[in-house]
Amino acid sequence: MVNIIFSIYFKSNHLDAIILISYEYLEKEKRIKLEEIKFFENAADAVTYIKTEDFALIEEDAMIHDRIQDLRNLLTSYLSGKNVDLYNMIQGLNIKLSLKEKFPTKFSQEVIKTVINLNQGELTTYFEIGDKIKSRAYRAIGNVLKHNPLPLVIPCHRVLRKNGEIGGYMGKIDKTWETNLKKQLLKLEGHPI
């Protein structure tokens, strides 16, 4: 018997995206483990994804684990433009993130650590991260963030290219829906496009 991964999704009023939250309930620890946060262009795509991953969809009006409701409220508050330190607030909810498991290598841990430490509205570049962790593997840094399962919580949208270009988001580059989402996130944190 494998652990069940539950999913909820909802539309944000402040973001042109469907937000999907997937999590597990750890019986032994009696707490939620957040598996991933993911964005979709529409609800149908989200549902398709949930099915292919074999997650258990929790319907809008169904019973929901209360910590997840809290998490959803946190995200909504953040997306409405409030200054919310998602990483610390989620710790406060006693929700497990399992970052060691999600980022098993030392390199990837160093990368996400510097990204987590960015304040709301604080920007950096792939180059600066490389500087900080003493690596010139800028593309590898991008690769770590490309596989970030917890966008917003690990605010990889605050990482731009050194020349001021937007850089990638959700694995995509150039003028895509994904990079536009990155722009929207920066905008709601007070950055002009």
Next chain:
DNA sequence: AGGTCATCTCACC
């Protein structure tokens, strides 16, 4: 051992 990559620099045009 070879390919991919959300980058960067530098050299051109």
Next chain:
DNA sequence: GGTGAGATGACCT
């Protein structure tokens, strides 16, 4: 502004 090569290094197969 725009290209394209080369460096770079982690992480896959």
